[in-house]
Amino acid sequence: MPPRRPTSAYAGRRRRSPPPCSTTAAPARPPHPPSPEPPPPISAEDWEAVLSAGDMAAPPAADSCFEFQLLPWIMDDDDDTLDPFLAPPLCQEPAIEPLLLQPPQPAPLPVAEEDLQPQAVVDELLEAARRADSGDSTGAREILARLNHRLPSPPLGYPPLLRAAAHLRDALLRLLVPPPGPGSVSSSSSPLDVALKLAAHKALADASPTVQFASFTSTQALLDALGAARRVHVVDLDVGFGARWPPLMQELALQWRRASAASQLLPPPSIKVTALVSISPGYPAHPNNMELRLARESLTRFAADLGIRFEFDAVVFDPLGLDPSPPVAAAPGEAVAVHLPLGSGTFSPALAALRVVKQLRPAIVVCVETFGGCHLPLSHHALNVVRSGAAFLESLDAAGAPADAVAKVEQYILRPRVERLLLSDRMPAPWQTMFASAGLAPVQLSSAAEAQAECLVRRTPTPGFHVEKRQAALALRWQQSELVTVSAWRC
Template sequence: MLGSFGSSSHDEEEEPTASPSDIVPYHHNHHQIQPPPLRGFTSPATHMRQLLISSAELISQSDFPAARRLIAILSANSSPYGDSTERLVHLFTKALSLRLSFNTTVTTTTSGGSSVSHVLNTTEESLVQSSYLSLNQITPFIRFSHLTANQAILEAIDQGQQAIHIIDFDIMHGVQWPPLMQAMAERHPPPTLRITGTGNDPNTLRRTGDRLAKFAHSLGLIFQFHPLLLIDRDDPASAASALSAVLLLPDETLAVNCVLYLHRLLRDRDRLHYFLSRIKAMNPRVVAVAEREANHNQPIFLQRFVEAVEHYAAVFDSLEATLPPSSRERLTVEQVWLRKEVEDIVAAEGGGRRERHERFRSWEVMLRSSGFSNVPLSPFALSQAKLLLRLHYPSEGYQLHILNDSFFLGWQNQPLFSVSSWH
C-alpha cells in the first residue's frame, strides 16, 4: 500500500440545480459536433484535457466567441454518465461556461471579484450536505484526514490527562469525532471531553452537538459541546475574533483541529498569519492540519485552471477505479460537491474565491513563521491509515507517502491530500 510520488451556468442555456434525479440520461447520437482530430499518438483522454486547456486559454485571451465554440464541442462530447474523462470534461465545461457568463452578468461580493456562491434553499442545502456525507463514504480522503488527525490528537494528550478541550474549525456534521470519543472512553479513567465547534449555520451546529452528546452518553463519556457561530467562516478576521469567545480552563489540555479549513482563509494572508498567531498564543498541545495537496490559489486564471484539471483528473480516475459505473453516490458527489469546488476555482475571481488550496510546503512555511513546529506522525498512525485503505478502498491506485514527518495520500503518482501535526 505504500507508494512513492514522483453554482449553475448562466450561459446561453440555463443549467438546473445539480440533483442526480434531475439529470437526463446522456445518449450519444450521430449529430454531435466532433472534436478536432487526434494528433500523433495522443490518447483521447489527453486530447480532451488539452481541448479544455485550449478553451481556458481562449478565455484568458478574451477571445470569447472562439471559447464558446470550443466549449460547445466539449459539451457535446462529454457527459456526467461517461468515463472519468467525459465526466471531468463535463464538469469543467460547465465551470468555463459560468465564467463566460460573468462577462455579461457580473456577480460581486463585498470584497470584490466575481462569485459563484448563492443562497441555497432548503432542498439545495440538503443535497449539498448529503453529497458531503457521500464523499466521506466513497473516497478515503476525508476519512484518512480525520483518522490521522484524531491519532495525532490522541498521541499528544497524556494518558492521565483528565480534561480535554478540542476547538474544531468548521465542524459541519462532526463525523470526525465519534471514533476519537470511543478511543477516549476506553482510557482508564476516561477523560472529560469538551468540543467547541465553529460554523455559520446555527441549526447545523445544534444538530451536530445533539448527535455528539447522544453518542458520548452511550459511551458513558462526560461531554460538553459549545457551538461557536462565525458570521463569515471564510474571513480570517472573523475566525480570529471568535477565538476571544472561547472559554479556556486551566486544567484542560487544548487541541485545535483545522481539517480542510485553513485554505479558505487565504484571501487575506496577513490576517491568516494573525489567526495562526492567536491560536499559538492559546498554547494548544497539538494543532492538526489537513489540506488538499494542490495549488488552486494562483492569481493567474490559466495557471489555476491547468492545476485544477490535473488535480481533479486524478480524483475522477480514483472514483472510476473504485465505484461501479451506475453508482448514484458517485454521481451525487461529482455533480454536487466536486462541481461546487470546480466552479469556485474556475469561475470565481478576487474576493469571491473560496477554494484557495495551496501545497504543503506553503503551509509549512506559514505555520513555522507563526511559531509552530512540526510534530512527527507516528508509525501507529501510518499503520492505521494503511489499514483504512486496505479494508475499505482495496485499490492499488491509492498511495500513501511520508514527507517532512507528514502524510500524503494520493492516486497513482499524484499526491492529493496532506495531514500534518503541529505544536
C-alpha cells in the same frame, strides 16, 4: 455494558421509528408575519430514503493488520452500531420516492469524438484562465462560451478528465460572470439540499478511502499530542456535518473506562467542539444553518450514548476584521487542538488567520489538504485543480461506485469545492511557508498513524491506492496523484 464502537463516521445507519405527530391544533397565522417561515423539516422517512439511495455494499471484513490496537473502530466491521449522523426522529410524513429526491440528470449530448479530446479541452481552459489572469476577460469568456456548447454540464458518461474540466469551466464562468446577489458560491440551505449533500458524503465514504484516511490519521495525531488530557477543546474551521469527531470522542470514552476500571472511578471526560465559520468569498457565514444544527444534535446524541460531557458552539470568524482578538478562548485546564482544512476552499491560511490560531495556544494543529497550489497564478492553479479532480473521479470510477453515487459526489462535493477554490483569494506563498512565518513548526506523525494508514489501504478492495510518507506528513495517493495529505503542526 460498554458502548458499541462505530466502524466509521457514516457506517451502520438504522431506521428509527418516528414518534406520532402531535394532534394539537396549530395557532392561526397572523395576516402579515414578521419574517418568512422556515422551510418544513424533512421527515425521518425522507432522510432514510435519501441516505439509502445508491448505497454501496460494505467491503468484506479484513484480518487484523497489526498486533497493537490503535483506533479500534477501524478494525471492527460490526453493522449493529450507533450512527451519530442519522437525523433525529421527526413526525411521520408521506415518504418521498428516492427517484424524486435525485437531482435531474440530463443525458449527455451527442458530440463528435474529435471535438472533445481531453487534452485539447484542458488546453483551452488554461488559455481562458491565462487571459482572465491578464485582464482579458472578454477573450476568456469567448473560449468558455465555445466550451459551454461542446461540453455538457453535468458531463455524465465522459472520462474523468473531461468531467473535471467541465466543473472547472463552470467555475471559471462563475468567476468571470458572477451571479447577481450577495455571495459568490451558492449555499445549500433547504432540508432536501442538506439531505442530498449528506447522502453525497456518505456515498464518498462508501466508495473511497479518502474520508477514513483523513479522519483516522487526524485522530491518531490528536491522540498522540493530547495524551491523557481529560478536557479537550477542538476548534474546527471546516466542521461540516461533524463526521471527523466521533472517533476521537469514542477513544476518549474508552480511555476513561479503562482508567476507571484499573484504578478508581473518575469523572467522565469532556470535549468541546467549536466550529469557526470563516467569512470568505467562497464560504458565506451562516453559524446557525441546518448543517451546523445537524452536527450539533448528532454529536450531542453520540456523546450522551458514550456517557461523556459534550459542548458544541459555532462562531463567525473574520480573520481580517478590525478586532484582532480570537473569537474563542480556552478555559483553564483545557487542551486545545485545531483542525485546518487546506484546499477545500473553506479556509485561506492568511497570516492574520494563523496568528489568531496561534493565540489559542493549541497543543496541536492538524491540517488536511485536498487540492493544493492556491498560491499559484490562476492558470497554474486551474491546471492543478483539474488534475486533482480528474484523479479523484478516476479513483471513484475504479472503485466501481454506482453512477448515481458518483453523480451525488460530483454535484454536492467536487463541484462546490472547485468553485470555492477558483473564487477564493490567492495565497501570497505556499501554505507551508506561511505556517513557518506564523511560528508553526511541523510535528512528525507517529509510527502508529503510519501503520494505521497502511492498514486502511490494505483493507481497501480497489488496488491503486497507496500511502506515501513525505517529511512530516502522510499522503494518500491514487496511482501517481495525491488525493489527501495529513500533517501536524505545533506552535
